[in-house]
Amino acid sequence: SQQGEEDPQALSIQEGENATMNCSYKTSINNLQWYRQNSGRGLVHLILIRSNEREKHSGRLRVTLDTSKKSSSLLITASRAADTASYFCATVPHYGQNFVFGPGTRLSVLP
């Protein structure tokens, strides 16, 4: 069964606005990671948040994790056209198990 589900599936915003994407998962996790993929390219790791952390920042990225609700959010502030990409959350359920990716959110930032 799919571990992570991103919401919304697609998001379109104007440059300068904030973009928020959500990820829900089903089982307990060790950590949750967010990745970005430009069209037709490989995925690039953005940020990792551990199960004992609630919030993490990296530049214009802010990630929150609520283990009681089994959900995470990725906030991109002051978006730019170059942020246009698909964003995936990946969870690591248990020791020795591998990453499970959600279907992704396609973000379009309009200039």
Next chain:
Amino acid sequence: ETGVTQTPRHLVMGMTNKKSLKCEQHLGHNAMYWYKQSAKKPLELMFVYSLEERVENNSVPSRFSPECPNSSHLFLHLHTLQPEDSALYLCASSQEVGGWGTGELFFGEGSRLTVL
């Protein structure tokens, strides 16, 4: 550059052809992965290797045959493929297998496969 190189970037093959995808990582990682990405579907984990030993095979059809001759190289041999196998095939590596601890995945740019 992520330190993971995939070749070829694009491949078109007939259903009776035999071809191979190649992946090389320059990061000194111990684990390597093949993922399949089809349109409108989540990333599908195909194979996982840890120190050249296959540790996971997610019910992948036998027309896909992986090979890991050493911890830096990973191949995916393709034969008698079907049109539904057309997809972006992504190779990735991580320090150790799985994501426990500080593990993150480093991806190559992918090989876009079209089966006619």
